[in-house]
Amino acid sequence: MGVAIPxxxxxxxxxxSLARQGVARNEITRRTGVSTASVSRICEGEKxxxxxxxxxxxxxxxxxxxxxxxxxxxTSMPDDVQAARQRMHGADDNxxxxxxxxxxxxxxxxxxxxxxxxxxxxxxxxxxxxxLGQLATALGVAAAEDVDQVEDGGSV
Numbered sequence: 001m002g003v004a005i006p007x008x009x010x011x012x013x014x015x016x017s018l019a020r021q022g023v024a025r026n027e028i029t030r031r032t033g034v035s036t037a038s039v040s041r042i043c044e045g046e047k048x049x050x051x052x053x054x055x056x057x058x059x060x061x062x063x064x065x066x067x068x069x070x071x072x073x074x075t076s077m078p079d080d081v082q083a084a085r086q087r088m089h090g091a092d093d094n095x096x097x098x099x100x101x102x103x104x105x106x107x108x109x110x111x112x113x114x115x116x117x118x119x120x121x122x123x124x125x126x127x128x129x130x131x132l133g134q135l136a137t138a139l140g141v142a143a144a145e146d147v148d149q150v151e152d153g154g155s156v
Contacts, residue, residue: 007034077107084107088103
């Protein structure tokens with residue numbers, strides 16, 4: 001491993017100046033020739049941070065785009081399953097039929113997974129957890145009442 005060459009002070013000032021102007025880290029690297037790791041270290045040492053709001057917005061837009069693509073794929077997947085079923089049932093031999101059956105199973109499974117990825121989980125799962133929690137509490141109360149009744153000489 002080679003010896004690290006210190007970054008000249010004028011280059012450090014240029015990096016800091018660009019960062020304070022709101023220039024992105026990768027752009028600072030392109031303009032100055034200083035590595036991204038060094039740009040980060042220089043700015044961190046001077047308590048200069050990068051505005052990540054543009055990055056966050058871009059990531060959120062990408063998430064929305066990917067969700068739309070998955071929805072489109074999930075919407076067309078039943079047609080693909082149907083086409084694979086037709087090919088399967090039109091097969092001339094057992095091997096082609098079995099290959100078709102595997103394709104149908106894979107397509108159907110993929111459809112289920114695609115739909116599950118974007119399913120709004122908050123209503124179903126949380127409601128079930130809440131109901132089960134209430135049921136467990138009620139059973140605990142009922143069990144405690146039964147124990148009290150037995151201790152008092154009664155029967156359950």
